[in-house]
Amino acid sequence: xxxxxxxxSMKLISQPSAREIRLMVQCxxxxxxxxxxxxxxxxTLGVSAATVSRLLKRAFDExxxxxxxxLPRAEGLETALAxxxxxxxxxxxxxxxxxxxxxxxxxxxxxxxxxxxxxxxRIGLSCGFTLYETIRALRERRLRDLSLFPLSGESTLKLxxxxxxxxxxxxxxxxxxxxxxxxxxxxxxxxxxxxERERRRLxxxxxxxxxxxxxxxxxxxxxGIGLIAESTPGFCTLAESYGVSVKxxxxxxxxxxxxYQPFDVDGRIVDRPELRAxxxxxxxxxxxxxxxxxxxxxxxxxxxxxGQEKVDAVRGALEGRFMNVLxxxxxxxxxxxxxxxxxxxxx
Numbered sequence: 180x181x182x183x184x185x186x187x188s189m190k191l192i193s194q195p196s197a198r199e200i201r202l203m204v205q206c207x208x209x210x211x212x213x214x215x216x217x218x219x220x221x222x223t224l225g226v227s228a229a230t231v232s233r234l235l236k237r238a239f240d241e242x243x244x245x246x247x248x249x250l251p252r253a254e255g256l257e258t259a260l261a262x263x264x265x266x267x268x269x270x271x272x273x274x275x276x277x278x279x280x281x282x283x284x285x286x287x288x289x290x291x292x293x294x295x296x297x298x299x300x301r302i303g304l305s306c307g308f309t310l311y312e313t314i315r316a317l318r319e320r321r322l323r324d325l326s327l328f329p330l331s332g333e334s335t336l337k338l339x340x341x342x343x344x345x346x347x348x349x350x351x352x353x354x355x356x357x358x359x360x361x362x363x364x365x366x367x368x369x370x371x372x373x374x375e376r377e378r379r380r381l382x383x384x385x386x387x388x389x390x391x392x393x394x395x396x397x398x399x400x401x402x403g404i405g406l407i408a409e410s411t412p413g414f415c416t417l418a419e420s421y422g423v424s425v426k427x428x429x430x431x432x433x434x435x436x437x438x439y440q441p442f443d444v445d446g447r448i449v450d451r452p453e454l455r456a457x458x459x460x461x462x463x464x465x466x467x468x469x470x471x472x473x474x475x476x477x478x479x480x481x482x483x484x485x486g487q488e489k490v491d492a493v494r495g496a497l498e499g500r501f502m503n504v505l506x507x508x509x510x511x512x513x514x515x516x517x518x519x520x521x522x523x524x525x526x
Contacts, residue, residue, distance in 0.1 A: 195237065203238040206231055211244075256512040260505065263516055264497040267479075270506040280485055280508060285312025288483040288506040292401065295479055298323045300398040303330045303464065304346045305438040306413055307403030309483045311341045314349045323357040328394040330402065330438050331463030332363035341412075361390045363462050371456040381462065395468045398477075402469070404484035404496050405436040414439055421457045435492025437482065437501050440466040444491060446499025466501060473503040481506060490514045 195203065205224060209215045210231075217235070221228040238244055253271040260269040272287045292313070296302070302325055304310060327350055329343030344362045351360035364381060382388050405414050407428050414436045415425055431451055432443040439461045441449045448466045450458075472478045480501065484493050485508035493507060494515055507515075 195241065199234070199237070202226070203234050203241070203243060206234045207238055207243060210235060253509050253512065256509060256516060259516045260507075260512050264505075265500070266497075266505055267503040269504070269512070271512040272485075272506075272508050281309045281312045282316075284309050284483055284485045284506055284508065285314075286316040288313040288401070288481065289316035289318075291481065291504070291506060292399065293318065293321055296322055296325075296399060299325070301326045301328065301393060301396070302350070303328045303394050303397035303400040304343050304350065305330045305400070305402040306342045306346065307405065308341055309485070310346055310401055310403050311349070313401065313483055314346055314353065317350070317353050319353050320357075322354055325354055325358050326393070327351055327358065327360040328390060328397055329361070329363050330394055330397075330400060331461050332365055361393070363387070363390060363394070371459065374456055374459050378459065378462065391462060395464050396472070399479045399481065400464075400469065400472060402437055402480065402482045402502065404482055404489060404492050406489050406492055407433050407435060408488070414441070417460075418454075418457055421453075423453055423457060427453075434495045435489070437466070437496055437499075438469065439463045440469070440501075442466065442495050442499050442501075444495050444498070446495050446497070446501070448499075466499065469501045470499065473500055479504055483507075485511050487511065487514070 202224065206220055209220045209223060210217070215223070217231045218228050221231045224231070253273055256271045257269040260266065260271065268291075270287050270291050272283050288309075300322075304314075304327065327347045329347050331343050347360050347362065351358050364387065382391065405411065407415060407425055409415070409425050411425075415428070417439075418428060419425070428441065431441075431449055431454070433441040433449050434444050435442060439458060440463065441454060441458070443449055469480055473480045481504040482493075482496060482502035483506040484496075485506075487510055490511055493505070493511055496502065497505065497515070
């Protein structure tokens, strides 16, 4: 005979009965739309307050309730930031929200994406934890017939992280079955000569070339901005595997990276011999293509990054004009507006 605990577990995972569903719907209507207390709902329905609490929780677990947060935004900073750096738009979340900055930025970026995205668009994704949070915050099946492309291929066969192919798969799951998703291959080579030869071979493949060319002309590109710091997954970890330490990256003037493109404080791509094998190894939409997309009125390049430690990296990316929309937090935006080094706004 199963224990009472096992019986309870089985009961919890069973499908709700028609009567339970009816009661859940009634509870939701009275609680959320009529703002009645659980005690009053219990009296109205002729059940206990504990039953009402259980039904509301069950309704949430069953997906009958969808929570959407509309966090306050720093509109004055948004305007100042967009004007200072020639952005199409800036989204600035207030400090001190949920405490999890990446999740907060992800929710804001997801909201902005859902505002600009349309059925049938081509979407490109770079990598990173903040974009992971962005995809987590997207509402399921809100869009149809999207084509999803990685903005770069995998960088390594080891230490698999939140690379573009992974995030494309996550985003595709949000919109199934009406979505098409693509991947780019990994190049697990070391020498620059081998890498260049393999790159040419890959791009001779019609399917790979088609995916890569499509990734360079997406309607919306969602990008993270990478920090140059110890134990940072992605670009810095890959650099270390090539013998280029974080200390050396800084000596070369690298303050950040976007889609595996290292840049300096003035937004220039750092093209040094010891970095070429590293950068060429990854089949990635490069800096000039991101800049070209950013200049187009019919394209969005949305960079999502925040935290005081990323101020220099975000400033460099802004200087490089790698994006035309920035989603960031109040503290970073204030630092950028207070001491801008930006060139004149875009034409």
